Amino acid sequence: MSKWMASPYSEYDRYLFHQGTHYESYAMLGAHLVEENGVPGVRFAVWAPHAERVSVVGDFNGWNGDAHHMVRQPESGIWALFIPGLKEGTLYKYEIQARDGRRFLKADPYAFWAEVKPNTASIVADLRGYEWHDQAWQERKRGANPFEQPILIYEVHLGSWKRRASGEYYTYRELADELIDYVVEMGYTHIELLPLMEHPFDGSWGYQTTGYYAVTSRYGTPHDFMAFVDRCHQKGIGVILDWVPGHFCRDAHGLRMFDGTPCYEYADHRRADNKGWGTSNFDLGKTEVQSFLVSNALFWLDVYHIDGIRVDAVAAMLYLDYDRGPGEWNPNAYGGRENLEAIAFLRKLNEQALTRFPGTLMIAEESTDWPMVTMPPYLGGLGFNYKWNMGWMNDMLRYMALDPIHRKFHHNLVTFSFMYAFSENFILPISHDEVVHGKKSLLDKMPGDYWQKFANTRAFLAYMMAHPGKKLLFMGAEFGQFIEWDFQKGLDWFLLDYPMHRNMWEYTKALSWFYRRTPAFWQQDHSWAGFKWIDPHDSEQSVVSFVRRGKEPDDFVVVVVNFTPVVRHSYRIGVPEPGRYREVFNSDYEQWGGSGVANPLPIAAEEVPWHQEEQSIAITLPPLAAVFFRLEKGLPAGTTD
Numbered sequence: 001m002s003k004w005m006a007s008p009y010s011e012y013d014r015y016l017f018h019q020g021t022h023y024e025s026y027a028m029l030g031a032h033l034v035e036e037n038g039v040p041g042v043r044f045a046v047w048a049p050h051a052e053r054v055s056v057v058g059d060f061n062g063w064n065g066d067a068h069h070m071v072r073q074p075e076s077g078i079w080a081l082f083i084p085g086l087k088e089g090t091l092y093k094y095e096i097q098a099r100d101g102r103r104f105l106k107a108d109p110y111a112f113w114a115e116v117k118p119n120t121a122s123i124v125a126d127l128r129g130y131e132w133h134d135q136a137w138q139e140r141k142r143g144a145n146p147f148e149q150p151i152l153i154y155e156v157h158l159g160s161w162k163r164r165a166s167g168e169y170y171t172y173r174e175l176a177d178e179l180i181d182y183v184v185e186m187g188y189t190h191i192e193l194l195p196l197m198e199h200p201f202d203g204s205w206g207y208q209t210t211g212y213y214a215v216t217s218r219y220g221t222p223h224d225f226m227a228f229v230d231r232c233h234q235k236g237i238g239v240i241l242d243w244v245p246g247h248f249c250r251d252a253h254g255l256r257m258f259d260g261t262p263c264y265e266y267a268d269h270r271r272a273d274n275k276g277w278g279t280s281n282f283d284l285g286k287t288e289v290q291s292f293l294v295s296n297a298l299f300w301l302d303v304y305h306i307d308g309i310r311v312d313a314v315a316a317m318l319y320l321d322y323d324r325g326p327g328e329w330n331p332n333a334y335g336g337r338e339n340l341e342a343i344a345f346l347r348k349l350n351e352q353a354l355t356r357f358p359g360t361l362m363i364a365e366e367s368t369d370w371p372m373v374t375m376p377p378y379l380g381g382l383g384f385n386y387k388w389n390m391g392w393m394n395d396m397l398r399y400m401a402l403d404p405i406h407r408k409f410h411h412n413l414v415t416f417s418f419m420y421a422f423s424e425n426f427i428l429p430i431s432h433d434e435v436v437h438g439k440k441s442l443l444d445k446m447p448g449d450y451w452q453k454f455a456n457t458r459a460f461l462a463y464m465m466a467h468p469g470k471k472l473l474f475m476g477a478e479f480g481q482f483i484e485w486d487f488q489k490g491l492d493w494f495l496l497d498y499p500m501h502r503n504m505w506e507y508t509k510a511l512s513w514f515y516r517r518t519p520a521f522w523q524q525d526h527s528w529a530g531f532k533w534i535d536p537h538d539s540e541q542s543v544v545s546f547v548r549r550g551k552e553p554d555d556f557v558v559v560v561v562n563f564t565p566v567v568r569h570s571y572r573i574g575v576p577e578p579g580r581y582r583e584v585f586n587s588d589y590e591q592w593g594g595s596g597v598a599n600p601l602p603i604a605a606e607e608v609p610w611h612q613e614e615q616s617i618a619i620t621l622p623p624l625a626a627v628f629f630r631l632e633k634g635l636p637a638g639t640t641d
Helices: 011-019 135-143 172-186 222-234 287-302 314-318 340-356 390-400 404-410 412-419 450-466 493-497 499-516
Strands: 030-036 039-047 053-058 078-084 091-097 103-106 152-156 190-193 211-215 238-243 279-281 308-311 361-364 386-388 426-430 470-474 531-535 543-549 556-562 568-575 580-586 615-621 625-631
Touching: 011 287, 030 078, 039 091, 053 078, 135 222, 152 172, 152 499, 172 190, 172 222, 172 499, 190 308, 211 287, 222 238, 238 287, 238 361, 287 308, 287 340, 308 340, 314 340, 340 361, 390 404, 390 412, 390 426, 390 450, 450 470, 450 499, 450 543, 450 556, 450 625, 493 499, 499 580, 531 568, 543 568, 556 568, 556 615, 615 625
Parallel strands: 152 190, 152 470, 190 238, 238 308, 308 361, 361 386, 386 426, 426 470
Antiparallel strands: 030 039, 039 078, 053 091, 091 103, 531 543, 543 556, 556 625, 568 615, 580 625
């Protein structure tokens, strides 16, 4: 990792910035505590190419725009000024005079910290001085191959995981004391945090950003957040940040019309206006914007030791006609609807992130069938190493919402994902977007009575764990949050006092650890070598069965899922090898709230050809449940009996 230092605005720095290749532009721009000629103070620098005048204002000069005028750097749109005597904690903004004479205040785009909302001033912050203790983690990460590792992500909105009785937020350090141990206990490998870059509106959940370099002050200081990440790493947990490089909010103190003109956004209002979200789109073809955004991603990886970036709304960046009607967009130079500038930007972003920080997860939230999202740029891909499988998510949630009596008519919703399961490196997400805005919680999506809702959820989660691809689950689903997620309050933790919810919580924990301890479920996630159908065609009984394989020849798991409430006796399936098969996991066990229908004794394979195999076993299928079997010689240590 680089040890970046505040750098002067040298001719070379300015050249790189304007070329779109200054990948530590946060060292040049923003507010930095430095010494000049032996005098301590703060050096300010801001890019405002079309401003007539720029001043630094703050609590140190009574917010007087005539007190500290900045100096335009030669052949550059960068303005700079050193002010002696200023210290950490100083409040400031830039007063910008546009060419038409208007004066207005802007927060620093490169500020490292900001006032707690609703106030909007930037704050001089020193990011140095935190002593990290995650060296062992960083070494392991550099040497690891994420494709052959278990990845089970717990998606969290920090402001609503838990709240104080007063409604106040927990701090980063308080969450480090509570959330991280919880994640470790539950068997997750990573925490994914909804955007923590400074944002003015709680209801945006962080997806409408004003301060891309400022970790939100809602929960504490930059060093507090460093301590949170550090604790995660010491406990063996990776940290992924949601990040929004496609668009930004229009608040007056933010990036929009920064110098009185379209600076960060497109000049063409048809491209700049993001009507769906009420935001402005970044001009991804502008080189200075490229320096700003690529530097920002690398900033979080470097300064805060973040392990992964989940890039939000990639489809909105890739398509010129995204959420636009006829006459609201222009085709590219080749007559197509692809945003060539966005393609080039994403390739640059991923090349830099994965080259400079090996082992990083670069994850695309891409909701279309854009090809080769997770292929490297030199092969024509976008360069991500993972993509959310939105097709699988939509199909399965639609399927699970059906009354089981109707599921046989929609069996393709379960099986279709396997047609493309290895076309990209996928993460299977059940995210925050699926439990808001009237979509219901995961538990409440399920049909049937109280018992069936839990049984359906347990079966679905087990099927999800067995399906090829890494996994992501939004907070609350693990214990059966019954109402939709509400960002304004904490999760309903009191539900753990109720037996079915407590059982659900215990079940999810056991399932997570089974996944972690079963290489067949993740070692060959992205290859047909790790998967084989037993029977994808039993639509009449709404049953699917398949085999997941690890790298060792005898390391395989037989997976059978019954999506109906009907117990099926003597259900025969073909198995890959002769021998005795033992049930090693069953979502219908009584301790998890199930009915207790099981296969308690090992089952000897019979020389009865079935499902194109030379041998088969006859099993009992519990209702609305998934069961896993292993050949006895392949049982791992710690297997559930």
